[in-house]
Amino acid sequence: MQTHEIRRRFLEHFVRAGHTEVPSASLILNDPNLLFVNAGMVQFVPYFLGQQTPPFARATSVQKCVRTLDIENVGITTRHNTFFQMAGNFSFGDYFKREAIEFAWTLLTNSIEDGGYGFDPERLWATAYLDDDEAIALWKEVAGMPDGRIQRRGMADNYWSMGIPGPCGPCSEIYYDRGPEYGAEGGPEADEDRYIEIWNLVFMQNERGQGTGKDNFEILGPLPKQNIDTGMGVERVAFLLQGVDNVYETDLVRPVITKAEEVTGRSYGVSHEDDIRFRVIADHARTAAMLIADGVNPGNDGRGYVLRRLLRRIVRSAKLLGADQPTMADFMAVVRDEMSPSYPNLGTDFKRIETVAVGEEVAFRKTLTSGTKLFTDAVDTVKNKGGKTIGGTEAFALHDTYGFPIDLTLEMAAEAGLSVDEDGFRSLMAEQRKRAKDDAQARKHAHADLTVYKELVDRGPTEFTGFTELTSEAQVLALISGGVRTPTAVTGDTVEVILNRSPLYAESGGQIADKGMITATGVRARVDDVQKIAKKLWVHKVTVEEGQLTEGDIVLASADPLWRKGSTQGHSGTHMVHAALRQVLGPNAVQAGSLNKPGYLRFDFNWQGALSENQRDQIEAVTNDAVSADYAVNTFVTDLPKAKEMGALALFGENYGDEVRVVEIGGPFSMELCGGTHVEHSSQIGPVTLLGESSVGSGVRRVEAFVGLDSYKYLAKERALLAGVAASLKVPSDEVPARVEQLVERLRVAEKELEKTKAAAVLSNAGAFVEKAERVGGLLLVAEAAPEGVGGNDLRTLAMDIRGRLGALAGVVVLLGNADGKVPFVVSVNKPAQELGLKAGELVASFGPAIAGRGGGKADMAQGAGSDASGIPAGLAAVRARVAELAGN
Missing domain, CATH: 3.30.930.10 (Bira Bifunctional Protein; Domain 2)
Structure with a gap:
């Protein structure tokens, strides 16, 4: 069956x-x-x-x-x-x-x-x-x-x-x-x-x-x-x-394994280790597709981190099975084909699912390259010491930072003729799991007690009148303070007010709540927030400014008209920007979250990579063209299947009822499921100015914009700034970019000349350092603090020059600097000193703790930086002692 x-x-x-x-x-x-x-x-x-x-x-x-x-x-x-x-x-x-x-x-x-x-x-x-x-x-x-x-x-x-x-x-x-x-x-x-x-x-x-x-x-x-x-x-x-x-x-899972056999050339049921990898791919591919379909994107914490781990385990498992080419698109397609009869959105939304999954695969394949370099360095260190085992700490770092599973590290180590300290690795993993489990348990708590609202929810939903009016007569059904009902609230009290009807918008759909007032004869209560309970009961959080509010009172509830105007501009502007994004970037630019409030909007969308300046300009232009077109804004209620058939966009991961509200702006230009408040014509949004675009996670970008009067104020401020710069440069405003570019180029040339002068000054100190060389056993040691302000690159150049001047004698150069609040350092060991058993990378460990520093390198050269300049004298003393010990003194 x-x-x-x-x-x-x-x-x-x-x-x-x-x-x-x-x-x-x-x-x-x-x-x-x-x-x-x-x-x-x-x-x-x-x-x-x-x-x-x-x-x-x-x-x-x-x-x-x-x-x-x-x-x-x-x-x-x-x-x-x-x-x-x-x-x-x-x-x-x-x-x-x-x-x-x-x-x-x-x-x-x-x-x-x-x-x-x-x-x-x-x-x-x-x-x-x-x-x-x-x-x-x-x-x-x-x-x-x-x-x-x-x-x-x-x-x-x-x-x-x-x-x-x-x-x-x-x-x-x-x-x-x-x-x-x-x-x-x-x-x-x-x-x-x-x-x-x-x-x-x-x-x-x-x-x-x-x-x-x-x-x-x-x-x-x-x-x-x-x-x-x-x-x-x-x-x-x-x-x-x-x-x-x-x-x-089973019928829905085995096809993923079959596809994995096809793309890797291996067979399921032959090797226990391979079977584990096939099963990981089959399980995780289904889970990842379902999570992406419900709006999860890869990230570094929470749900996003779980999805990222699943996708990366797929990539790693496929690689261990011998797949050299990308495989994610193939696996996602099989999941779609097998699961969409029960979950149709896997088919209708497949392009977005595939884009997110493949984007993470591409990113992780690059990370694997970086991790492989770290692994190679660990192998070199072990072999240089004559060892045979990669430490558990290194294996854990590969897993935790680069996502290498232990089986991948074991396989790579075996290819290099080494083993891995699995016990040490698993001990560190156990510590990490315990911390995560303890943290999760600490964050668990009893469900918020909403029993006080049950009777009110059962009486039926709050009638929202705000689509057609800003002031409504209403009855106070209940007052709640500290989670319990109270019959009255007096001046200075902060309480929750439940009304039978309200024109104030309750926060939802990315639109923040209205501000407003609840008034009656001798009573004024300021509404600071409005939230929903069970998606249908409006809870007004108010502060009583005057008089006494009593359960059963007939009151006037009013939304602040200026606040409402600004919030409708922001919400309608969000729809316009969404439509413009899809027009410029294509249908895969799908909403992943939003926030809109008076004069401002923030819109997150699924997209791989930063937008170009040209794309940003196009999005802003398309949005403002639609604003100036003065499109009519129409709203209507219909059933969900009909709304989707008409092309209305829904927010992924959102649960909708049988009936939905559709907001249509300019016919086909924008059509979305939305319960928010909106302008009547697009021109009422006013100008829309994009402030910028940034990343908020893997595969998710964010645009921010001002609308209406806030947009005008922002542009006026920018104009004033440009005028000030033009005045300072003594050029017309339209010549400012060219003039700034000339100044930047002149500055670049001057900086290069300064660098040359600085480098020459640093190198001029090489002779003085050579004169300070100490004879330690059979070698010469230069361990000194560099001149103030000498950075890492100059320090390296100076160390190389000093080492060269030591001639054929065994020599070690250790320089610690102090620049921009950091302590850069360089260790250089010439060939004769290496033959005596000294290695630059190992010497770092002798003085690193004194300057709170980390770094490393190979036998001849190592460098890095610390953060505690006060430890420079102690660090130099420590490295002198270590060199003396190694040189046999």
């Missing part, structure tokens, strides 16, 4: 049983505890916590999930995957254990002709929590399962929680026995490779307290309602129903 069919049967089974089918949420949710969605129940957390009333009593979904804690184990075992699909059915105070067990059992064991999966009931096992006699009785009654195939397990295995205070409860898991050829008899407790978990039924009935780990927390008591949360692993069911050994050999 194909994986897409497994998904379809699951959803249809539960829809027939009265469940509402809910689409998969994005892998990125606004949850401080989660980097990615990692379970099917995550999008339903507010319902389980009782913070919101669910719109349905029963739900079913197939949720895309990503877990990366075990990323290093992917491929080594066949049980670890970073991306997987979790099919689930959920009950919010409706049914409980009996129905959950019945639904799971019938789907698993009903025949294929009857819509089930056709599993042999005799090969299914169940586990239950230690004291959950009710679940055990139901397995016997509903499934007819004998005692011998039901096992009781402790909290670590069969008690579920989110790892933080909140809902929890015992769970019951369903396992499939693959047969004696896969392991020992004895059920899941004996061997979880033979007995594969395919479904977990969580009986969410209690509330947990503080604690750590899976079984070290207090159970506070029962929840108000008993809920059901189940999860069936789609990939695990697929490999069992398809008769293969693991998920890597």
Whole structure:
């Protein structure tokens, strides 16, 4: 049975049983505890916590999930995957254990002709929590399962929680026995490779307290309602129903391995080490494509760093398999072909996905070149010392800085005839993982308690009137202070005000909230911010300036008209810049985030490489041409499929409802899904001035601009600055660029002459340094502080000149400078001194700590810099002592 069919049967089974089918949420949710969605129940957390009333009593979904804690184990075992699909059915105070067990059992064991999966009931096992006699009785009654195939397990295995205070409860898991050829008899407790978990039924009935780990927390008591949360692993069911050994050999994953075989020339199933690499490619390619599709871009922290690691592990694995050419585009195309029947956006958005993935591959291949140089230097150092082993510290630096996995370092070391201190490497890796785990645990906290808003959310959404008016009559539904309801607020109080209707825009979609006032007879309250709860309840954060505000009051809520005008200019200007970017750069310049406020906009977009000056000029020109064209701005509400059919652009990673608001500016010029406020005609935006363009991460660029009056003020300031420069240069404004270029060229020539003079002055000191040479054993040593202000390049020239003047005698030159707050240094060792066993690179270690310096080099020359000039005397003393020791004094 194909994986897409497994998904379809699951959803249809539960829809027939009265469940509402809910689409998969994005892998990125606004949850401080989660980097990615990692379970099917995550999008339903507010319902389980009782913070919101669910719109349905029963739900079913197939949720895309990503877990990366075990990323290093992917491929080594066949049980670890970073991306997987979790099919689930959920009950919010409706049914409980009996129905959950019945639904799971019938789907698993009903025949294929009857819509089930056709599993042999005799090969299914169940586990239950230690004291959950009710679940055990139901397995016997509903499934007819004998005692011998039901096992009781402790909290670590069969008690579920989110790892933080909140809902929890015992769970019951369903396992499939693959047969004696896969392991020992004895059920899941004996061997979880033979007995594969395919479904977990969580009986969410209690509330947990503080604690750590899976079984070290207090159970506070029962929840108000008993809920059901189940999860069936789609990939695990697929490999069992398809008769293969693991998920890597299923219909959606094996094609990636096949493509990897094709581009590398190696075969899967021949070598254990190669098989690991094939599985890494197959797993990570799927995960990377899904993450990019939901708006993640490679970066150096958070979600971006995870994606970067996945993509780089693909490149490394392909390289280790023998691929010399880029392979990422091939792998992404296979993922698209196999997964798009369930996730159509992989097809419609493929060009962007491919661009991001290939861009990271290109960047990493360059990094591999840099890392290889570091590796070569490490090899030279080890061999020069007569050693046979590359240190764990060096291997860890290659991994941490350049992304070299240990297996790549091991292979390269073996080619060089060396080994690697794997124990040292793994010790450093363990320390890093512990730090990361401790940091993640420290940042975990209980979900914000939004219970106080639940009644208000249940009453219905706030009516937003701001599209048509700036002042609206409204009723105060509630006042909230410190997370609790309060009947009144008086002068000086800062409270949250919930109104039944409001013209003030609540922050969303990149547009910051309106400022404004809430007034009544004798009452004035300043609105500083407006936020949304559950995407539909407006929460006004206000300071009472005069009088007393009371729950139930009829008030006037007003948005500041100047603030609103500026914010609409900024938001409409953002749409115009987006359209201009796509017109100049093409459809791959896709929005990756935005911020707009009165007079200003910031727009992030997916793009590889900096924009040229000509491209920036074109974008600004296209934008202002559209502004001056005075396009009409039209808004309308339609369903999501129709909006997409019309060509409306959506923000990647955003979850939209069945109905969406479309903002159209100038017909085909700009059409986007947007809930923000906008001007009525494009000319009302005013002039748009791009301030600059920069990088905010791999594959993501940012443009910033002023609009309207702020744009005029900026240009006026620039004009004044230009006029001032023109006056100083005594030329007309239009001749300033040429005049500045002449001055820069004259300055460049003068600097070159100064450098020559300075170099001559430095070299003139060489003789004086030679006169200070000390005889140490059988060699001459010059260890001195250089003249103030001599930089690294001049220092190197001086050291080479001094060394040359020492003639045929063994000589060592060590010069420490003091320039621009740094301590540059150079060590030079001639051939006779090298024959005595002295090496420039090794001498750095003797004085480096004294000046807080780092550097290195080869036997004849080493250089670097420190930061502590006060340590120069001690550093020189240390190197004299070291040379004396090596020279046999």
